[in-house]
Amino acid sequence: MTQDADTLPAPLDAEELKLMDAWWRAANYLNIGQIYLLANPLVREPLTIEHVKPRLLGHWGTSPGLNLIYVHMNRLIRKYDLDTIYMAGPGHGGPALIANVWLEGSYTDFYPAITRDEPGMLRLFRQFSTPGGVPSHVSVPTPGSIHEGGELGYVLLHAFGAVMDNPELLVTAVVGDGESETGPLAGSWKSIDFLNPTRDGAVLPILHLNGYKISGPTVWARHSDADLTKFFEGQGYAPIFVEGDDPMVLHQQFAGVLETAVLKIREIQKEARANGLKDRPVWPLIVLRTPKGWTGPKIVDGVQIEGTFRAHQVPVSEVRTNPEHLHILEDWLHSYRPEELFDADGRLQPEIAALAPEGDRRMGSNPQANGGLLTKALKLPDYSDYQVRFEQRAAERLGSTAVLGQYLRDLYRDNPDNFRLFCPDETNSNRLGAVFDVSDRCLVSEIEPNDDHISHDGRVMEVLSEHCCHGWLEGYTLTGRHGLFATYEAFALIIDSMAMQHAKWIEHARRVPWRADVPSLNYLLTSTCWRNDHNGFSHQGPGFIDTIIHRKPVVARVYLPPDANCLLSVADHCFRSRNYLNLIVIDKQPQLQWLTMEEAEAHCARGAGVWDIYSNQPEAPDIVLACAGDVPTQETIAAAWILRQHAPEIKVRVVNVVDLMRLCPADRHPHGMSDADFTEIFTANAPVVFAFHGYPGVIHDLLHGRSAHDRFHVRGYMEEGTTTTPFDMVVLNGMSRLHLCLEVLRYVPGALTANGALVTHCNDLLAEHETYIREYFDDLPEIRDWVWSD
Structure with missing residues (x-):
């Protein structure tokens, strides 16, 4: 009243x-x-x-x-x-x-x-x-x-x-x-x-x-x-x-x-x-x-x-x-x-x-305003218990975020007052719905009979406001608790300034001696720009990566796990960390699984590395096919496979980058590679065709200061596409496996003239693709159903 x-x-x-x-x-x-x-x-x-x-x-x-x-x-x-x-x-x-x-x-x-x-x-x-x-x-x-x-x-x-x-x-x-x-x-x-x-x-x-x-x-x-x-x-x-x-x-x-x-x-x-x-x-x-x-x-x-x-x-x-x-x-x-x-x-x-x-009852001395003093480490389940096992690699499609959802379910169960998921009405859409096995969505208003997993006691925070979700999580972590903000990639830009301000706070706090370390603010972006089966141009926007990489190196972390096992390893690492903005980007749709858990752990620990199993004579390559992101990884490995079939004389090394900040010189970012490590992965002089999840300029920004910069030819999102098929999105942006093959032929000396049949194959398949999707509303079966085979 x-x-x-x-x-x-x-x-x-x-x-x-x-x-x-x-x-x-x-x-x-x-x-x-x-x-x-x-x-x-x-x-x-x-x-x-x-x-x-x-x-x-x-x-x-x-x-x-x-x-x-x-x-x-x-x-x-x-x-x-x-x-x-x-x-x-x-x-x-x-x-x-x-x-x-x-x-x-x-x-x-x-x-x-x-x-x-x-x-x-x-x-x-x-x-x-x-x-x-x-x-x-x-x-x-x-x-x-x-x-x-x-x-x-x-x-x-x-x-x-x-x-x-x-x-x-x-x-x-x-x-x-x-x-x-x-x-x-x-x-x-x-x-x-x-x-x-x-x-x-x-x-x-x-x-x-x-x-x-x-x-x-x-x-x-x-x-x-x-x-x-x-x-x-x-x-x-x-x-x-x-x-x-x-x-x-x-x-x-x-x-x-x-x-x-x-x-x-x-x-x-x-x-x-x-x-x-x-x-x-x-x-x-x-x-x-x-x-x-x-x-x-x-x-x-x-x-x-x-x-x-x-x-x-x-x-x-x-x-x-x-x-x-x-x-x-x-x-x-x-x-x-x-x-x-x-x-x-x-x-x-x-x-x-x-x-x-x-x-401590003085408002200037209350430890709630110095949340690191109150922080309790999460009780983290063993992420390897959720691993994807396979007899044949890259032969089965599985939703990686659905696997993470099982991990988050048990994280909720074991941390009943110390962890929350904040998500703008998209928990199920992002394939994280396993959390509802242990916690409902929170709503203290009237609950109706047809509501699904909604209760006053729920602790999954869903509201159709990125501002609310991000702001709540900031307050939650700054008072010493842990959480994850999951949203569609394009909508993350709504909270661009909030992320920048929080990064400034964390970075400045590191220089204030009495401020204790607080749990990191963790992002999971799904529904990425590369899948617009029914969404349109408005749902394409990988620019939040740009927001994070331009924050101070002491707080900025960006991870692009290519499959479920890498996602589990990265998520576990992020939940253990303090004082970072951890950005994880991976699509929610079923995708091929590339690495065993043992391989994924080693790869994520390195942050970037050569994938020998998908390379063709990787020791002294003519060209490096590099990738960062789940869809770019798929297109890169498919391109390596096509080259192995049609141009086996070209020596191709496949490199995957899961920790994007590894590309920086060591003097620019704590995760940056030394020149020696960089040369070991990308060679001293081979051209590099790099398929990237976001805007190509991001990779060039990260490489700034390296002598190898001019050898990198980046393909990524170019503001092209609308409601269309998955493969058409990569075609429209020039990042398809066929475009990557043509790029390889362009940059390997003599390869273009020696492989005219492959050029014709790629161009013909691109033309066939354009006709096929308009008639059948789906990708060509040889594209859609492609799996790795030796």
């Missing part, structure tokens, strides 16, 4: 109200100091331009509201012993969070040089938005954070992911009103449909409406409370509204609102854990309206600042050149009465400091 702050009791006595307002004023003061000051941190002498930074960078407008929420959460953490972390969605709320974790002591615990006194305060100010310092948004170095302020639109997704299988955790998730306009945030409200209070924690969304973005009004700030009530009630929330600009009044109102919301959350959890979940809970949500730049300068140069977009960043910008602006800044700083807040040494007064929770 919707509530208004005016209907709630005022829970603060006079002394507590006074002290909480003092903390809030102290946090506001520290915000301004971070933006403006490089000396005279407590303004104990008249302010001069020498005390002001030469470049004024940062954002003030959202900070007072963030500070208000922080101090009030501190009160409830102490009162109810809450396990709580704070996520600031507004993009540049960095100074607010830094101020509060410094006040509570967490900042000094992690950074002893930033002491809790006047010298430490000065260091805190001088490092903000300066070279070698910290950015203006909440970021990796900020204690208590797992949400990057620059990741606009993802705060609720990270929050909900963090509380899954984390029953005692409460995330205070502040949604900026500009952020609320983004697509990911708009979709993330549905996350409560996947939160089960019997086993999950809770998220308290606080929509902070202060009216403006950087230069204009926000949409929701112009909506009435009645309109917002309709929206949020329709989403399944019970919104509580609180609004004002009188600090002492608003402190009382917000204290009542926040405590009411927290108690409602505890009531929902207590009821569900005692009696089971019967219906989807109606969770509380707070809408907080405060002026933009609240308590800042009201008028500057005759123009209103507070309560307008002009308060978004630096409200008084000409401090070093305009004496009146310097005077306004000085008065603004003094308005918080720092002499009442800090003692002679610049330390927060003890009675104010006592408002902070103790130890």
